Amino acid sequence: MKLTLTEDGPYIVEGDFRLLDTKKKLVQTGETAELCRCGKSGTSPLCDRESCDTQFGADGDGAPPQWRRYKGTNIDVSYSARICIHDGACTFGAPEVFDPRKRPWADPKESDAEGIAAVVRRCPSGALIYDRLDGGPQEQPEQPGTIRATRDGPFYLSGEIEIETATGQELFQGPRASLCRCGASRNKPFCDENHNMVQFKDP
Numbered sequence: 001m002k003l004t005l006t007e008d009g010p011y012i013v014e015g016d017f018r019l020l021d022t023k024k025k026l027v028q029t030g031e032t033a034e035l036c037r038c039g040k041s042g043t044s045p046l047c048d049r050e051s052c053d054t055q056f057g058a059d060g061d062g063a064p065p066q067w068r069r070y071k072g073t074n075i076d077v078s079y080s081a082r083i084c085i086h087d088g089a090c091t092f093g094a095p096e097v098f099d100p101r102k103r104p105w106a107d108p109k110e111s112d113a114e115g116i117a118a119v120v121r122r123c124p125s126g127a128l129i130y131d132r133l134d135g136g137p138q139e140q141p142e143q144p145g146t147i148r149a150t151r152d153g154p155f156y157l158s159g160e161i162e163i164e165t166a167t168g169q170e171l172f173q174g175p176r177a178s179l180c181r182c183g184a185s186r187n188k189p190f191c192d193e194n195h196n197m198v199q200f201k202d203p
Contacts, residue, residue, distance in 0.1 A: 001013065001014075001015040001016065001017045001144075001145035001147075001157070001159045001160060001161055001162070002014045002015050002162045002163075002164065003157070003161065003162070003163045003164070003179075003189075004163075004164045004165075004166065005163075005164070005165050005166050005171075005188075005189055006166050007166050008052070009034075009047070009049075009052065010034040010035050010036060010037055010047035010049075010052075011034070011035040011037050011047075011155075011179070011189070012032070012033075012034055012035075013032065013033045013034075013035060013147065014031060014032050015031065015144075015145065016031075016143065016144040016145060017029070017030075017033075017144050017145040017146065017147055017159065018144055018145070018146050018147070019033055019035075019045065019046075019147045019148075020146065020147065020148040020149065021045060021149055022045075022149050022150060022151040022202060024148065027045065027046070028046075029144070033046065033147075034046060034047040034049070035047060035147070035155065036048070036051075036052075036181065037179070037180060037181060037183060037188075037189070038051065038052040038053070038182075038183040039181060039182040039183045039184075039195075039200055039202075039203070040052060040053075040183070040203060041203065042203060044149070044202060044203050045147075045149040045155070045181070051203075052183075063082070063171075064170070064171055064172065065080035065082050065083050065127075065172060066080060066081075066082060067079065067080050067129075068080075068081075070104060070106040070107065070108055071108075071109075072107075072108030072109045072110075072111070072113070072116075072133070073108075073109055073110065073133070074112075074113035074132070074133050074134035074136075075108050075111075075113035075116050075117065075130055075131065075132050075133055075134065075136075076108065076130065076131045076133060077097075077106055077108050077116065077120060077128060077129070077130050077131075078128070078129050078130070078131070079106060079127060079128055080126075080127045081127070082127075082187065082190070083125050083126060083127045083172075083177070083178070083187075083190045084125055084127035085124070085125045085127070085154070085178050085191050085192070085193055086193065087123065087124055087125065089119065089122040089123050089124065090106075090119055090120070090122075090123060090128060093118075093119035093122060094111065094115065094116060094119045096111060097111050097116055097119075098119075113132060113133075113134050113136055114136060116130065117130050117132065117136070117139070120139075121139060121175075121176075123176060124156045124176060124178050125176065125177065125178040125190075125191070126157075126161075126172075126174045126175065126176035126177045126178070129174060129175070139175050141158075141159050141160035141161070141175045142158045142159045142175070143159065143160070144159065145157065145158060145159020145160060145161065146158050146159060149181060149202075150181075151202065152195065152200055152201050152202055153181065153182075153191070153195055153200075154178045154179055154180055154181050154182075154191035154195065155178070155179040155180075155181050155191075156176075156177075156178055157176065157177040157178070157179065158175065158176050159175065160175070161173065161174055161175065161176070161177050163177065163189065171189070172190075177190070178190065178191040179191060180192070180194075180195075181195070181200075182194070182195040182198060182200035184197070184198045184200065
């Protein structure tokens with residue numbers, strides 16, 4: 001599933017995917033779609049090509065994620081603060097491994113690899129990924145991919161995701177991502193939770 005940014009326009013999605021609305025109802029399946037990224041479309045989550053007055057630029061405001069690797073005995077975990085939306089799936093799911101009060105905040109050394117992997121797979125932003133060292137299965141991207149618009153919030157993507165700028169720069173590859181849908185993120189195309197600050201509401 002490939003997603004391409006367009007200058008002052010929608011996300012262009014190509015590939016095998018399912019698009020779900022905020023009620024998790026199927027909107028579209030198929031090979032291509034144009035997704036609203038300004039939060040004003042009358043046909044949201046699809047772009048209506050009429051409502052947008054937001055200037056996005058060709059390459060977004062963000063940069064490719066940078067990763068820090070936390071080494072364990074049976075599993076390594078990598079984290080990108082740049083795309084984290086602080087959903088809490090990790091700290092609630094495995095507080096003995098992920099504790100922001102400690103340094104390092106992630107410590108997978110003595111924990112169950114399968115349990116950590118299951119928690120990481122619940123991270124909606126893709127800010128956490130893992131590498132199994134015990135012969136256990138690596139994460140398999142969802143097929144077909146799924147794009148879900150969340151209520152008054154971002155798009156959640158899962159699958160074999162590739163994000164490219166309008167000028168052809170590879171911005172992201174991974175199994176999960178959380179993308180801005182309100183137009184207010186300062187880290188476009190990634191969500192930075194600014195939809196809460198601007199009190200974004202679905203049209």
